[in-house]
Amino acid sequence: MQDVVLAMLAKEPAHGYELRRRLRDALGPLGDDMNAGQIYVTLNRLAKAGLVTSERADGLPDRPDRRVYALTPDGQQRVAGWLSEVSWPKPDLTDFHLKLVAAAAARLADPVALVDAQRREVLRRLREAARAALDRSVDPVAGLLLEGVVLRLRADLEWLEACERVWSAKR
């Protein structure tokens, strides 16, 4: 979140509510449950870390928040570093894999039944994301995020199918 907010300030200084609106637009349907205060918490932390500065600005009278935030040179450097970074979130399958192994070893539960229950849950999430993507009003860029979520969940389903095959054969 911090890096994202910094990067959004790279173009020009902005109000907190402006940043929030841009974030929501970029997230599409997935941005609906974004916490309103989150952007300000983040901005405060960035200010304390010396990555942004802010000053009061004469703005719109109906906006309580009239601070305009801008990147400091340190902030600019961090944005550059963030953009060149290639870290990638790892899908964490270890936990579920070990759950199956442990359940089977101790005869706590039928691994195939665990896979089934997990498959239903993944399918439920996939259905939700795929339904959101049907809405024609979703902007194509925001739609990419939904597509990514759907593709990942499809990969999870394929993996669960493989789990089911192997564990069924061991029964």
Add this chain to the structure above:
Amino acid sequence: MTMVRARGLSMEYGEYTGLVRAVDRVDLDIGAGQTVAIMGPSGCGKSTLLQLLGGLQRPTSGEVWLAGRRIDALSERALAKIRQNEVGFVFQAFHLMDELTAVENVETPALLAGRSPRAARHRAGELLDRVGLSDRAHHQPWQLSGGQRQRVAIARALVNEPRVVLADEPTGNLDSAATLEVLRLFDELRQAGQTLVVVTHDARIAAVADRLIAMRDGMFADDSVLV
């Protein structure tokens, strides 16, 4: 009202030790207006099941009923008529006729069913409009994208106002944008109350289904109605 019913439906290939039960004593009731996704890995028997339900193949044993009428034991001629008038098929490979334009492809089953050329053309035009392809009516399949061809195929499946639409991997050959268009179309059909059965391993179909059936080794492993 039950639109599609199967009782003890089985399809076997081979014999003795080589015997394979592609569909293994399946019981199924699909209500009018239901959208059902039958999912499972390739080889689980889902395509065979769809062909049995649509009268494209005859079962080794068991019964198939369509709108209260038993169809598995009908004469070949009577069955052909059912396939033409009461069932709409959508396939992964579209199966459009290359020599015909989009509107001609769509109207052909209506002409075969005995509608006047004028009525058939009118109906085909309406359906192409419904699938968003009015401006492609006089294009031939090779001039259309994969997604457009599948939408023409869906329009064709609807031309005789079938009781049920049966789709076999309808998004199997499509990229994600085209898949989205087909899903939107299925969602509209669902809202219009069309009974729809889709067999697929594309879990995105779940987005438009109100019932999910998981199939393994010719049998149903899971059957859940969604809210």
